[in-house]
Amino acid sequence: MSDNSLDFRDKAAIVGIGETDYTRGALRPSAEMILESTRIAIADAGLKNSDIDGIILPPVMITAEEIAANLGIEDLRYSASINMGGASPVTALQTAAMAIAAGVANNIVVTVGWNGSSALRPKPNAKFPEQISIPALERTLQNYYFPYGSASPVQMYAWIAMRHMQTYGISHEAMGAVALACRRHAQFNDKATTRGQELDMEGYLNSRWISEPFRLFDCCLETDGACTVIVSRADQAKDLRHKPVYIMAAAEGHPYPADDIANRPDMFHIGLANSAPKAFAMAGLKPTDMDFLQIYDCFTYVVLLQLEALGFCEQGAVGEFVKDGTLEIDGKFPMNTHGGLHSQAHVWGLNHVVEAARQLRGDGGEMQVKDAELGLVTGWGDFGDGSLVILRK
Amino acid sequence: MTDTQFIPNPAPRPTNYLDEQFWENCSKKILSFQCCHDCETWRHIPRFMCAKCGSPNWGWRESHGRGTIYTWTVCHMPMSAHFEKDFPYAVLVVDMEEGVRITAGLRGMDYKDLKIGLPVEVVFEPLEDGGFLPFFRPRQDS
Numbered sequence: 001m002s003d004n005s006l007d008f009r010d011k012a013a014i015v016g017i018g019e020t021d022y023t024r025g026a027l028r029p030s031a032e033m034i035l036e037s038t039r040i041a042i043a044d045a046g047l048k049n050s051d052i053d054g055i056i057l058p059p060v061m062i063t064a065e066e067i068a069a070n071l072g073i074e075d076l077r078y079s080a081s082i083n084m085g086g087a088s089p090v091t092a093l094q095t096a097a098m099a100i101a102a103g104v105a106n107n108i109v110v111t112v113g114w115n116g117s118s119a120l121r122p123k124p125n126a127k128f129p130e131q132i133s134i135p136a137l138e139r140t141l142q143n144y145y146f147p148y149g150s151a152s153p154v155q156m157y158a159w160i161a162m163r164h165m166q167t168y169g170i171s172h173e174a175m176g177a178v179a180l181a182c183r184r185h186a187q188f189n190d191k192a193t194t195r196g197q198e199l200d201m202e203g204y205l206n207s208r209w210i211s212e213p214f215r216l217f218d219c220c221l222e223t224d225g226a227c228t229v230i231v232s233r234a235d236q237a238k239d240l241r242h243k244p245v246y247i248m249a250a251a252e253g254h255p256y257p258a259d260d261i262a263n264r265p266d267m268f269h270i271g272l273a274n275s276a277p278k279a280f281a282m283a284g285l286k287p288t289d290m291d292f293l294q295i296y297d298c299f300t301y302v303v304l305l306q307l308e309a310l311g312f313c314e315q316g317a318v319g320e321f322v323k324d325g326t327l328e329i330d331g332k333f334p335m336n337t338h339g340g341l342h343s344q345a346h347v348w349g350l351n352h353v354v355e356a357a358r359q360l361r362g363d364g365g366e367m368q369v370k371d372a373e374l375g376l377v378t379g380w381g382d383f384g385d386g387s388l389v390i391l392r393k
Numbered sequence: 394m395t396d397t398q399f400i401p402n403p404a405p406r407p408t409n410y411l412d413e414q415f416w417e418n419c420s421k422k423i424l425s426f427q428c429c430h431d432c433e434t435w436r437h438i439p440r441f442m443c444a445k446c447g448s449p450n451w452g453w454r455e456s457h458g459r460g461t462i463y464t465w466t467v468c469h470m471p472m473s474a475h476f477e478k479d480f481p482y483a484v485l486v487v488d489m490e491e492g493v494r495i496t497a498g499l500r501g502m503d504y505k506d507l508k509i510g511l512p513v514e515v516v517f518e519p520l521e522d523g524g525f526l527p528f529f530r531p532r533q534d535s
Contacts, residue, residue, distance in 0.1 A: 147403045159465070166464075209470075211469065262463075263436075
């Protein structure tokens with residue numbers, strides 16, 4: 001770390017977690033779901049609404065000021081919006097820890113929620129259709145990707161995946177290993193949309209193409225739901241309801257150029273390749289110190305790219321790394337113990353943070369990782385922005 | 394997927410004069426990229442400054458229209474009705490001789506034969522509502 005960096009290591013902790021039901025067809029406004037998960041999280045922390053003095057969220061579905069107005073927060077001291085797509089929630093933990101270390105706020109709501117299944121795209125039955133505006137990417141999309149029918153993240157991340165696959169000879173079974181680990185873990189999660197829908201390698205390989213090299217079971221779920229965590233001052237967290245989960249380190253990273261996948265000098269240099277070394281240095285730890293991983297899994301291959309960027313193996317060696325159940329609950333690095341976006345729900349990966357907090361509280365249920373003390377959560381979004389947080393008991 | 398209309402119209406929608414000029418050149422069947430007046434570095438997508446030397450001085454230069462396949466995807470789920478006729482279709486990233494990369498569709502070959510490094514060249518196709526879009530086909534001279 002450079003000398004002028006703000007030291008926020010262990011200055012903040014996750015003290016409350018809240019989730020709505022995760023469904024496909026909620027027919028409730030996103031804002032209402034966000035407020036529900038926030039009420040649950042505040043109560044879980046043992047705080048009062050009036051204790052909240054900071055709100056951080058991606059710029060979608062509800063504003064910080066609307067949340068404050070609903071919760072009756074008369075003096076909102078800090079608010080921020082993070083523009084990193086699916087990486088926003090994990091980046092928000094960094095932003096929250098910085099704000100707390102700087103003394104700007106004491107108890108910060110980090111939240112996200114949407115009708116990702118029932119109202120995001122123009123759907124015939126949606127009375128109040130919801131839109132996500134991605135200002136950072138809109139120009140590139142509308143001018144250079146959309147005219148060729150490349151309109152969805154599944155197609156754009158496929159460019160990176162296809163080149164990586166062709167360059168290093170990664171097998172479809174390696175992608176399947178990610179899908180199978182997520183699906184296996186989801187079978188034990190109360191909120192998992194795919195509970196009761198087991199998946200084996202044959203079923204994975206037989207699923208239909210969406211955008212090569214991605215099949216249906218390389219893609220995550222579409223979900224209606226919301227999720228909130230409360231980040232508070234570590235020195236006050238010990239007196240709250242649950243054992244605090246400390247934010248040891250966090251960092252955000254952007255690929256270059258971030259607004260166009262095609263013209264990156266090295267397409268495999270994703271945002272996480274910039275952020276991971278900073279976070280591990282801040283924590284004084286290395287990737288193999290982690291007891292579990294919650295990796296942003298909008299698509300299976302995105303997990304493989306992140307495992308390499310995190311430093312779990314050399315570039316191109318991830319096929320070997322994920323073999324033989326490495327990512328499963330009884331493997332070396334259990335991953336997405338709740339099922340992930342792939343098999344639990346797509347709540348922008350804030351559900352990964354909730355699961356990490358559960359694991360470190362020892363509340364992981366049947367998917368509890370034995371003696372879990374250190375956990376890693378990543379976020380991935382826009383065209384490959386990447387953030388991570390290292391959490392400890 | 395008739396309920397999923399991401400792209401109501403495949404025509405590019407310029408949001409500034411840089412994009413507008415790029416597409417105007419395409420409408421004359423000219424594939425052009427910006428080139429820095431000061432350090433001669435080509436760039437794409439269009440930008441106001443040279444990322445290499447910081448210069449705001451630039452001009453359009455015509456591309457040779459030749460490159461190689463850098464990567465691609467094959468879409469089996471058309472994102473709007475417009476693309477259903479081409480289904481399934483490949484979307485390429487092409488490494489141009491000028492040192493920039495461009496996204497485009499594939500013409501003149503089966504996507505199953507795509508591979509990294511395959512030589513391709515530009516070919517223009519008219520848009521329904523006017524203008525032309527660059528696509529790429531296997532190099533005829535190779």
